[in-house]
Amino acid sequence: RVAEGSAVCAALVDALRKGKRVTVFVEVQARFDERSNLFWGEALEQAGAEVRYSYANLKVHCKLCLIERQERGRTVRYAYLGTGNFNESTSRIYADMALLTKRPALTSEVVEVFKHLMDRSKRPALKHLLMAPTTLRDRLEALIDKEIEQALLGNKAAILLKLNSLEDRALIRKLHDASNAGVQVHLIIRGICCLVPGVVGMSANIQAISIV
16 A cells, blocks of 8 residues: 555656566555555556556455665565555554565565465465465464463463454454463554453453554
8 A cells, every 4th residue: 555656656666767677566455545556556567567466355465575686796685574554644653563674584485475476376485474364373373372381381471462453253262262371461452352351261361452
């Protein structure tokens, strides 16, 4: 989701003019911003970028950027992984996080994600990154189970989750299990939270706040 006068997209157009190769995946199902996304998708396509648009049965919510360049005769990759849109307007008021890295273990997996987005027949092999709907749920539940195991052994165990909303029943049940095992659970939920914290025998060790 990009702003109408997107500096990021303008920079990509400038890169194309300078002979750089640019590949872009555009998510059309962006509430309130479909027009802007389509405009920039077409503009980038006309400038020479390889552009793919969202799939009918899959909404792509990740925000990724991968830069590949030659440094001292070798290929180096820089990856940006963030929770926020590439939107100068909303970035002033939204609370988001991002990781900028050149660590090969991560940048190589970002390459795999982009390959999957451009050609869904190419299933990514991921060890570090969690991706829905393939690995995210199982890996997240495994991490919660690890904290439950530590709590049952008498060790300190805690979970801190920051989410836009919490409505998933299976995840809520898993967090109840963690609470009952003695895990201290802290939730920061921006919007809807269907988990009721502080209920004895169910969620006594869960605290939930909302940042507006």
